[in-house]
Amino acid sequence: MIYCKRCLYTDAHPLFLVLDDEGICSGCRVHEEKNTLDWSKRFEKLKSIVASYKNQSGTNYDCIVPVCGARDSYFIVHMVKYVLGLNPLLVTYNKHYNTAVGYRNLSNLKIKLDCDIMSLTVNPEKIKKITRATLRRFGSIYWHCIAGQTVYPVQMAVKLKIPLIIWGAHQGIDQVGMYSHLDEVEMTRKYRKEHDLMGYEAEDLINEEFDNITEDTVRPFIYPDDQEIENVGVRGIYLNNYIRWDSRSQHEAMILQYGYETAPQTRTFDTYNDVDCWNYSDVHDYIKLIKHGYGKVLDHATREIRLGHMTKEKGVELVNNYTQKKPENISLFTKWLGITENSFFYIVDQFRNSKFWERDKEFNWQLKQLPYGKESDSNWQVPESDYTDFTITAQGKSSDDADGYILIGKGSI
Amino acid sequence: MLKKRIIAVLPVYNGIVVQSIGFHKYLPVGKAEIAIEFLNAWGIDEIVVADITARKNQRVIQPGFIKQISKKCLVPLTVGGGITRLEDVHELIHSGADKVCVNNPVLTNPGLISEIARNYGDQCVVASIDIIRENNSLYVWDYTTKTRSTQSVAQVLQTAIQAGAGELLINSVHNDGKYTGYDTELFTEVCNQVTVPVLACGGARNAESMIQLLNATEVSAACAGNFFHFFEHSVTITKKEIAKHSDAIRIETAANYKQNEVDAYGRLIKKDDAVLEHLLYLKIEKEII
Amino acid sequence: MSRLTICIVDYGVGNTHSVANALSFLDYKVKISQHSDIVRSADILILPGVGAFEVAISNLKSSGLQELLHELVIEKQKPILGICVGMQMMATYSEENGHHSGLNWIPGAVVKLDEKFGFPVPHVGWNTISPVIHEPLFTTAHNESHFYFDHSFYFKPDAQHHVAATVNYGPSITAAVQHENICGVQFHPEKSQTNGLKLFRSFVNGIQQYA
Numbered sequence: 001m002i003y004c005k006r007c008l009y010t011d012a013h014p015l016f017l018v019l020d021d022e023g024i025c026s027g028c029r030v031h032e033e034k035n036t037l038d039w040s041k042r043f044e045k046l047k048s049i050v051a052s053y054k055n056q057s058g059t060n061y062d063c064i065v066p067v068c069g070a071r072d073s074y075f076i077v078h079m080v081k082y083v084l085g086l087n088p089l090l091v092t093y094n095k096h097y098n099t100a101v102g103y104r105n106l107s108n109l110k111i112k113l114d115c116d117i118m119s120l121t122v123n124p125e126k127i128k129k130i131t132r133a134t135l136r137r138f139g140s141i142y143w144h145c146i147a148g149q150t151v152y153p154v155q156m157a158v159k160l161k162i163p164l165i166i167w168g169a170h171q172g173i174d175q176v177g178m179y180s181h182l183d184e185v186e187m188t189r190k191y192r193k194e195h196d197l198m199g200y201e202a203e204d205l206i207n208e209e210f211d212n213i214t215e216d217t218v219r220p221f222i223y224p225d226d227q228e229i230e231n232v233g234v235r236g237i238y239l240n241n242y243i244r245w246d247s248r249s250q251h252e253a254m255i256l257q258y259g260y261e262t263a264p265q266t267r268t269f270d271t272y273n274d275v276d277c278w279n280y281s282d283v284h285d286y287i288k289l290i291k292h293g294y295g296k297v298l299d300h301a302t303r304e305i306r307l308g309h310m311t312k313e314k315g316v317e318l319v320n321n322y323t324q325k326k327p328e329n330i331s332l333f334t335k336w337l338g339i340t341e342n343s344f345f346y347i348v349d350q351f352r353n354s355k356f357w358e359r360d361k362e363f364n365w366q367l368k369q370l371p372y373g374k375e376s377d378s379n380w381q382v383p384e385s386d387y388t389d390f391t392i393t394a395q396g397k398s399s400d401d402a403d404g405y406i407l408i409g410k411g412s413i
Numbered sequence: 414m415l416k417k418r419i420i421a422v423l424p425v426y427n428g429i430v431v432q433s434i435g436f437h438k439y440l441p442v443g444k445a446e447i448a449i450e451f452l453n454a455w456g457i458d459e460i461v462v463a464d465i466t467a468r469k470n471q472r473v474i475q476p477g478f479i480k481q482i483s484k485k486c487l488v489p490l491t492v493g494g495g496i497t498r499l500e501d502v503h504e505l506i507h508s509g510a511d512k513v514c515v516n517n518p519v520l521t522n523p524g525l526i527s528e529i530a531r532n533y534g535d536q537c538v539v540a541s542i543d544i545i546r547e548n549n550s551l552y553v554w555d556y557t558t559k560t561r562s563t564q565s566v567a568q569v570l571q572t573a574i575q576a577g578a579g580e581l582l583i584n585s586v587h588n589d590g591k592y593t594g595y596d597t598e599l600f601t602e603v604c605n606q607v608t609v610p611v612l613a614c615g616g617a618r619n620a621e622s623m624i625q626l627l628n629a630t631e632v633s634a635a636c637a638g639n640f641f642h643f644f645e646h647s648v649t650i651t652k653k654e655i656a657k658h659s660d661a662i663r664i665e666t667a668a669n670y671k672q673n674e675v676d677a678y679g680r681l682i683k684k685d686d687a688v689l690e691h692l693l694y695l696k697i698e699k700e701i702i
Numbered sequence: 703m704s705r706l707t708i709c710i711v712d713y714g715v716g717n718t719h720s721v722a723n724a725l726s727f728l729d730y731k732v733k734i735s736q737h738s739d740i741v742r743s744a745d746i747l748i749l750p751g752v753g754a755f756e757v758a759i760s761n762l763k764s765s766g767l768q769e770l771l772h773e774l775v776i777e778k779q780k781p782i783l784g785i786c787v788g789m790q791m792m793a794t795y796s797e798e799n800g801h802h803s804g805l806n807w808i809p810g811a812v813v814k815l816d817e818k819f820g821f822p823v824p825h826v827g828w829n830t831i832s833p834v835i836h837e838p839l840f841t842t843a844h845n846e847s848h849f850y851f852d853h854s855f856y857f858k859p860d861a862q863h864h865v866a867a868t869v870n871y872g873p874s875i876t877a878a879v880q881h882e883n884i885c886g887v888q889f890h891p892e893k894s895q896t897n898g899l900k901l902f903r904s905f906v907n908g909i910q911q912y913a
Contacts, residue, residue, distance in 0.1 A: 059690055188645045
C-alpha cells in the first residue's frame with residue numbers, strides 16, 4: 001500500500017486514489033482548491049444556474065432536495081430555501097434503520113424549515129429479502145438505503161416534472177478528488193451504479209431460485225428510463241462545487257439555528273453526520289473494516305485534517321481509538337433481518353479482505369498494517385487551533401419507543 | 414454519408430480510468446467496464462482505452478483486462494499501452510479489441526506498425542502521436558522521456574503513414590485537461606500533410622469545442638477524455654448540440670435530446686414551464702355557468 | 703428463448719471475442735472454435751474478419767477449415783454470415799497485396815477503394831447503407847441506419863442480384879451480399895451498436911428458411 005503524506009488515505013481506497021510524485025493524493029490535491037478558488041464567484045455561478053430553474057408559472061416546485069434526519073440535510077435545505085430563495089420539494093427514503101434522534105431531526109426539518117416532503121417507505125418484508133440477498137452476495141446491509149436514496153429523487157423528478165435535483169456533497173470529489181470543483185460534475189446513473197451500488201442495479205438482484213427476489217420485489221428501486229429523464233431534462237447538481245464545504249461547521253451552525261440534534265456514535269468521533277441510523281457507524285462500519293481495512297472514522301479524520309481543523313497525529317489517535325470499538329447493534333440488526341448472529345459473522349467473514357487481514361498465532365484476525373501512513377507532508381501547515389470534540393446536544397423527547405428501529409415516527413410534535 | 418466520429422478516450426492508470434490533466438496529473442474516475450457500458454448507452458461512436466502505466470511498468474496492456482471490460486462494448490474498441498510485439502496484438506484482437514494503438518513504436522520501431530498492418534490490415538492499426546506547441550512551433554513529444562523528440566512532426570507523420578498506419582490519433586499535449594478548446598491550427602497542419610483519418614484529442618471542454626474543431630478542420634473524429642464523465646447523458650447531449658451545426662453526426666439513441674436546449678457551458682437548460690406542465694397533467698377547462 | 707448454437711469460426715484472424723460479446727448480448731448460445739465437431743454441429747456459422755486477405759485465406763486453408771466449410775456451406779447449405787474480410791473471402795479473388803484466390807462462393811473480385819474520388823482510404827467510421835434485399839439481413843434497417851465500416855478493399859460481385867446492400871463512398875459500393883444460405887456484410891455488425899444487434903437478430907431469424 002502507498003500512503004498519502006498529508007491525509008490518512010492509501011491507494012487501497014475503494015473509490016480509487018492516485019498519488020502524485022510528491023506523495024500527495026488526488027483527494028488532497030483537489031481539496032487544495034477549497035483554499036484557492038474564488039468561492040464568491042462559484043456561488044454566483046450557482047445562483048445563475050438555479051435562477052434559470054425557478055418555476056415562473058407558480059404551478060410547481062422549483063427543485064427537489066433529497067433529505068434524511070442527518071447528513072447536512074438542514075444545511076442544504078436552509079441554503080436552497082433561504083439563501084437561494086427556491087421553493088423545494090423535499091424527498092426522503094425511509095432507510096428502516098431509523099433512530100429516534102433521526103426521526104426527531106426529520107420532523108423538525110419539515111416543520112422548522114417549513115417544507116413539503118414526499119416519503120417512500122418500501123414494505124419491510126421486501127427490504128429484508130433484498131438485504132439478505134445483498135448481504136449474502138456482496139456483503140452489504142446498506143444497498144437498499146443507498147439505492148433508495150439515490151433513485152427516489154430521480155423518480156419524483158420524472159413523475160412530478162421537476163427537473164432540478166440539488167444534492168449536498170459529491171463523495172468522489174470529497175474523498176478522493178475524483179473531479180475538480182471546477183468540473184461541476186452532476187449526478188449520473190453511471191456513478192450511482194459503480195460507486196454507490198457497488199456495480200449492482202435493482203435488476204441485477206432479481207434471483208427467484210435462491211433469494212426469492214422477483215421484479216416486483218425490486219420495483220421501487222428501478223431507475224427511470226433514459227427517455228423519461230430526457231423528457232423532463234433531469235439534472236442533479238452538487239452544492240459542494242459551489243460552496244466551500246465544511247460539514248462540521250455547517251452542522252454546528254444548524255445546531256444553533258434550528259436545534260439539530262446530535263448523538264454519540266459507536267465507531268466515530270463525528271456525532272453529527274449519521275445520527276439517524278442505528279447501523280451506519282456501527283454494524284455497517286464493522287463490515288467496512290472487514291472489507292476495506294479501515295472504518296468511517298478514518299474518512300472523518302481525513303476530512304478534518306484537510307480542512308485544517310485537526311493535526312495528523314490527532315487524527316491517528318482518533319482512528320486508533322475508534323477503529324477498535326466493537327459494534328453494539330449487531331443483535332438488533334440480526335433480529336430484524338431474521339438470521340442468527342453466527343450466520344451474520346460467518347457471511348461477513350466471507351468478505352474479509354486478505355489484502356488487509358491475516359491470522360495471528362492465536363488464529364485471531366489482525367490487520368496486517370496500519371491503514372494510514374506515518375510520514376508527514378513538510379509543505380503542509382499544521383493548524384494552530386486545538387481540536388475540540390464534536391458537540392452532543394441534549395436529547396429530545398419523542399413519543400415513540402427509543403429502543404428499537406422506528407418505522408414511522410411522530411417526532412416531538 | 415460517412416459521419417464524423419465522437420470518440421471517448423479512456424486513459425487507464427494502474428487499472429483504473431482516470432482524468433488526465435497535462436499528462437502528469439491524474440484524478441481517479443472508476444472502472445473501465447462501467448465507463449464503457451455507459452458511454453455505449455449514451456451513443457458514443459468509438460472508444461479508445463490507453464493503458465498509460467503499461468510502458469512504465471514494462472508490460473503490455475493485458476488481454477484479460479480487455480476481455481473483462483469489453484463485454485458491453487458494442488462499438489469499435491481501440492486498445493493501446495506498451496505494445497511491442499505482433500503476439501501482443503494477436504492476443505488483444507482475440508480478447509475483444511478491434512484495433513490497436515501504438516505510440517512509442519512510431520518513434521522507435523515503425524517496423525512493428527508494418528508488421529501489424531501486414532497481418533491484420535492497415536485499418537487495424539492506429540498510430541498515436543503526441544504533439545506539443547512551444548514558442549509557437551510544433552514538436553513531437555516523447556512521453557517516455559518527457560522531452561521533445563529530435564524527429565520533426567512532418568517526419569513522424571510520414572513515417573507512420575509509410576509504415577502502414579490506417580488512422581492517426583493526434584494528442585495535443587499542451588491542451589490536455591486544460592478545457593481551452595482544441596488547437597485547431599495544429600490539426601489543420603496535420604490534416605494538410607496526410608490523407609488517412611485524423612482523430613483529434615486534447616482540450617475539449619464541451620460541445621462547443623467540438624463544433625469549432627469540426628468547422629475549422631478536416632479531422633475525421635473529435636476525441637475527449639474528461640468531460641464525458643461530468644454529467645448525465647453527456648455524449649447524447651453533446652452530439653445533439655453538434656448536430657445543430659452539422660449533419661455529419663450520427664444520432665441513434667432512443668433518448669436523443671432533440672427537444673432540449675443547452676447553455677453556454679454545454680449543460681441542459683430547463684424546458685419551459687408550459688412544456689413541463691403539459692407533460693404533467695391534462696388541463697381540463699372548467700365549465701363556467 | 704432461442705437455443706440455437708452459433709459457431710464463430712476461429713481461423714486466427716478475426717475479432718472473435720467482439721462478435722461473441724454481441725451475440726451473447728442477444729442471449730444466443732455462442733461458441734468460438736475451429737474444431738470440426740463444433741463447427742459441424744452448429745446451426746449457424748459466423749466467419750469474422752479483421753485482417754488482411756492474404757493471411758486470412760492462408761489461415762483458413764492451413765487449418766483445414768476451407769474444406770470443412772465448403773462441405774457444410776455449399777453442399778449442406780448451412781447458414782453462414784461473413785463479416786468484413788470474412789465476407790471478402792467468399793469472392794473469387796482479392797487484389798490486396800497481390801492476387802489471392804478466395805473461396806469463390808459468390809463470384810466476384812475484391813478490389814481497392816479508388817482514391818481518385820477524393821474519399822480517404824481506408825473507409826473508416828459510421829456510414830448509412832441502402833438495403834437492396836431486405837430479408838434476412840435488413841428487415842429492421844432502412845436508408846438512415848448507420849453501420850461501422852473499416853476497410854480499404856471492397857467486394858464487387860459479378861452478378862448484381864448478389865448485392866444485398868450498398869453504401870455511398872464516392873461511388874456506390876457493395877455493403878452486403880447474399881446468395882441463398884450465404885450472407886456477407888462489409889461493415890461490422892458486432893460494432894454497430896443497436897443496428898448491429900438488430901441485424902444479427904434479423905439474420906438468425908430469417909436465414910433458416912434457406913437452409
